[in-house]
Amino acid sequence: MRIVRIGAIWCPGCLIMKNRWSTIEQKNQEHIYEEYDYDQEEEYCKSLQIGSKLPVVIFFDGEKELGRLTGEKTEKELYKALDEYGGKQ
């Protein structure tokens, strides 16, 4: 599963999520993790139709979007999403 994360340096919630994701990445190394800055990769982020809130996490199976989470989430919520979209804890 490919996990695409969009954040920004000026977004405190995104900074908090970075720490949570680093823990998850270490425990779930079978997935592909991609991180984009909303300001640096504006075109790509707009193509994903991000909306008006950050951070955003999109779960892909190849090019097919399985689901997404918008806003700051707890580690528990992130693991739940990983399970739901085909990952394992």
Add this chain to the structure above:
Amino acid sequence: MKRIGKILLLMLLAFLLPSVVKAEEKINLYLFYGEGCPHCASEKEFLQNMKTKYPRLEIHEYETWYNSENNTLMERVKKAVGDTNNYVPYTVIGKSSFTGYNENIAYQLEEKIKNYNNGEEDITQKVIQNPDAYKDKKPEIKKENFDTDQKESTVVVPFLGKVDAKTVSLPILAVIIGVVDGFNPCAMWVLLLLISMLLGMKNRKRMWILGFSFLITSALVYLLFMVSWLNVAKLVTSIGMVRILIAVVALLAGSINLISFFRHKEDGCDIVSEGKRKKMFAKIKAFTSEKSLVLALLGIITLAISVNLVELACSAGLPLLFTQVLAMNDLSSFQYGLYIVLYILFFLLDDIIIFTIAMMSFKLTGFSTKYSKYSHLIGGLLMFIMGILLIVNPGILMFNF
């Protein structure tokens, strides 16, 4: 005939003399109060007892919060007596004045009534008869008969012992409201953007100087706003309609915060408009990459001023309300300054923590956005409750009086 004339004269004198004597025996006490002020209500009760004990006492009451004529009279009397404060209850007997009410003032009032000298100048009566009588009198700072020691508010706190609750209420309020205001996200995104640029610098000393300049300028902008409003509020706070207006603003601001809390259920960052973001990004980049430290500093200071003026518009409710509460309390200039500085310190606390951690660890971090969400809830509730209190019972907010 002559005899009848003498008898008539004697009868006339006998009729008039008691009135003359009666007029001289009256002790005129003038009470200026506010409807809803609990100290005023306590003093009124005390004065009714005094009237029973001293039948000579004649009490003249003037409501000043909702009656502008009475308020004007009180201002004139204060000028005549030489008082510069702006509080109620305000009591005048002869040339003596008493601001506030507590056990000590009750004792002094009774002593004054007991030992009242009939020949003493009745300043209030003079002002009523001639409003311009003391127009050119210069004010003097008087501290006599001005005791705000409220011993009955003492509580026992573990490890600290006996503490006067009234004296800690304002510092606690400063800390709570300051912290809640601090989690307002209006300017946080700018600070994070600035720190991210500073982290790219090789010169650590420059990083600290520029970062701290931003924080100190932010503190000064807030300080200027709060001191300015305090000076205005101290002048107008006795006017009931102004207090009602501030209460309405508080209720509106509180409602907006509460609606925002219930509407935005998701934690996260709202994406600032693209134009605004790009402009800010370009400015910060220009200032931080400026070779001259002085110019970089000037740029950062200008940035901090403009950002914080916008933030004030975004979150003016809480500092406005806190300053209003301060204005309603009898404090020295030092105490006003101390409480405002305490507020600002806790307001900036989250910024200071984020900046310091970033500078020490070279890693940008932030506080969870759920804190800013809850700051809307707590801030909204505080503003709503204080707005209601300002209307129905402003006396509750007079902690140090």
